Amino acid sequence: xxxxxxxxxxxxxxxxxxxxxxxxxxxxxxxxxxxxxxxxxxxxxxxxxxxxxxxxxxxxxxxxxxxxxxxxxxxxxxxxxxxxxxxxxxxxxxxxxxxxxxxxxxxxxxxxxxxx
Amino acid sequence: xxxxxxxxxxxxxxxxxxxxxxxxxxxxxxxxxxxxxxxxxxxxxxxxxxxxxxxxxxxxxxxxxxxxxxxxxxxxxxxxxxxxxxxxxxxxxxxxxxxxxxxxxxxxxxxxx
Numbered sequence: 001x002x003x004x005x006x007x008x009x010x011x012x013x014x015x016x017x018x019x020x021x022x023x024x025x026x027x028x029x030x031x032x033x034x035x036x037x038x039x040x041x042x043x044x045x046x047x048x049x050x051x052x053x054x055x056x057x058x059x060x061x062x063x064x065x066x067x068x069x070x071x072x073x074x075x076x077x078x079x080x081x082x083x084x085x086x087x088x089x090x091x092x093x094x095x096x097x098x099x100x101x102x103x104x105x106x107x108x109x110x111x112x113x114x115x116x
Numbered sequence: 117x118x119x120x121x122x123x124x125x126x127x128x129x130x131x132x133x134x135x136x137x138x139x140x141x142x143x144x145x146x147x148x149x150x151x152x153x154x155x156x157x158x159x160x161x162x163x164x165x166x167x168x169x170x171x172x173x174x175x176x177x178x179x180x181x182x183x184x185x186x187x188x189x190x191x192x193x194x195x196x197x198x199x200x201x202x203x204x205x206x207x208x209x210x211x212x213x214x215x216x217x218x219x220x221x222x223x224x225x226x227x228x229x
Contacts, residue, residue, distance in 0.1 A: 035217055043205060045220035091159065095217075100166040101147040102211055104218055106159040 002027045006107035013082045021077045021110045023092030032096040036077045040088040087114045122221035134196040137224045139208030150193050151207040198228045
């Protein structure tokens, strides 16, 4: 079983600044993927970025990047040049393949506020 | 590609009534997940299917909950009888088999009064 810890229930960042959301997880799997999802007030779950655990290079997607530390089981999300539209709940989700499906386990989320 | 479609978007029902939530997944994806989201417990995986077959229902909270996937393009989650503590947002998500992201529907907000 996997456990996921997001230790920051709420974060705040000023527009155009950078913020980092933390996530740690516990897994006995060696091959897995990790995702960050964003949930705005519309409640739609939107994929932000993905990281393959076998890759050492950190994933980057425009203003979003991750710091993946496999040995430490840490997977933080950095948002650069924050925009008002980034305000949302952010969920860290490691996933592993069960042999039949990829099973995601979600953290409790971090609510990000973006201020002017 | 219309994405994962859930219906209804909102449901208000009285305690004791049967509730059926519906999901139309994306074609070409063979895994389907039902999640429940509450403030207290966050996102919980209730059950998932692979190729229309239920694989793991260990997250289903009680026998009052049941899920079916009669074909690749339709799934239901039923609660009978419903209770106020079942009030939550229920998500259906679809994915491919190997280590890929899940695509979520917009969820059904269920309120049991």
